[in-house]
Amino acid sequence: MNRSRVIPKSPPLRLHLRRNALPFPFGSPHTSLTRNGRFAIREGLRALGLPKGAKVLLPAWHCGSEADAVLAAGMKISLYRLQQDLSADLDDIRRQLQGGAVAAVYAIHYFGYPQPLRELQALAREHGAAVIEDVALGLFSCTPDGASLGGQGDMSVFSLVKTLPLPDGGALWLRRPCCKATDRLTAMPLRPALAGLKGVLRRGIAAPRPVADAPAHLLEAWHPRAGISETDMGGRISPFSRILLRMADSGKVRAAHRANFKTLQDNVPRHAGMHSLMPDLPAGACPAFFPLFTRNADRVHAALHAENIQSVRFWRQFHHAVDLASHPEAEALKRSVLRLPVHPGLRPQDLQRICAVLHQII
Structure with missing residues (x-):
């Protein structure tokens, strides 16, 4: 085995000049493209018209950027438990819904493995709550019966950069059309957009760089750059990502x-x-x-x-x-x-x- 070759964590850029039709959520008139998944969450919560100060039920195991987006949308966070297979604990969700003041249930489809959406939707409807699907870890995923993952709830969010060689990119889909869902967002700053593009181009042209030694200790504190501020409006997808996205197969x-x-x-x-x-x-x-x-x-x-x-x-x-x-x-x-x-x-x-x-x- 050639141990000198770096095995990269991210996909290399391979340009395809022909434009490819992409599956859901792309092509839907209810989909808006954003800078990343965090902006999609915040703007989606606003577009749903959920009451300020109400709770969003998040699974206990989550990244943290979801929490930042919920807080930036003026809402509160409550956590629900997961089963051993990472499916939602429906009994815990039911108990919290019965307690009131819950506006939405947030379901993460971990690595494209579907959550029990039918049961979650029934519980949410019974208590007047919305269902939000997070497909950030499973772009292009379907349910076992062939339905596109992320098209069953009231809102779904996606991260494009986790699967595709793009400098930035997220997506927001809303069941009820809201043409102004992301209108208030401005273009992302040019410097990070260019830096992201440079990194993607480097992956496609240059050989991956050797991996640096791991640090002796691990920082667990939340880093501001991993989140989103309430006033940050630079949440539109960059034109570079729009162009590269058309070439994805x-x-x-x-x-x-x-x-x-x-x-x-x-x-x-x-x-x-x-x-x-x-x-x-x-x-x-x-x-x-x-x-x-x-x-x-x-x-x-x-x-x-x-x-x-x-x-x-x-x-x-x-x-x-x-x-x-x-x-x-x-x-x-x-x-x-x-x-x-x-x-x-x-x-x-x-x-x-x-x-x-x-x-x-x-």
């Missing part, structure tokens, strides 16, 4: 993500506290990444980086406005999940090398 992307995910799922170690976080890949799911659970996340992450394999400590930061003290399972996930790449730029020998290094570590 969703069929090839979906096929590569699914195949690479399955390879890792079948070959990563399943002992010594290490295993795939998710069960078998359901039909239609298009995971943005592969989630690896390990009790020794710090050591495994450092060992992967030492072998020039770019892993990421997934959702490691703790948001200052979210108290996870009563959700130890969510705290454990924040400290125990690594993100491995499954993008189309990986070769079979890259996947073999990732699994070999993981077996050596344990």
Whole structure:
């Protein structure tokens, strides 16, 4: 194995001159493109007309940027529990809905694995709450019966950059058309737009850079750049991303993500506290990444980086406005999940090398 080759965490840019038709949410008149998923959440909550000060139920395990967007929209956060398979705990959601003052239930389709939307919608309708779908980790995903993931609730949000080689990009879909959903947003500043484009072009032209040594300690404090301020209006997608998005081939992307995910799922170690976080890949799911659970996340992450394999400590930061003290399972996930790449730029020998290094570590 060539250990000198860097295995990148993000997909390389491969230009296709012909324009490709993209599946949902693209092409829908109810979809607006934003700078990232955070802006989509904030503007979507405003477009739904939800009352200020009401609660949005978030799953206990979440990134934190969702919380920033909810707060920026003038709403409050309450957490609900997840089952062991990361499906929503419907009993906990029912209890909180019965308590009143809940305006929306926020469901994250982790890595394109569908949440029980039919049951969630029934609960929400019974108590006059909206259902929000987060498909940031599963762009181009479908349910096992073929329905596009994100088209069942009142609102859905997507992150384009997690799956596609774009400098920026999010999407907001609303069931009820709202032509002014993102009208108040302004163009993102030119400097970060150009910096993002430069990074994407570098991935497509230059060889990935060697991975730096992992830091000795991990910062868990929430970083302001990971969030969104109430006054920040620079939330439109850049023209660079609009152009590159037209060249994406969703069929090839979906096929590569699914195949690479399955390879890792079948070959990563399943002992010594290490295993795939998710069960078998359901039909239609298009995971943005592969989630690896390990009790020794710090050591495994450092060992992967030492072998020039770019892993990421997934959702490691703790948001200052979210108290996870009563959700130890969510705290454990924040400290125990690594993100491995499954993008189309990986070769079979890259996947073999990732699994070999993981077996050596344990």
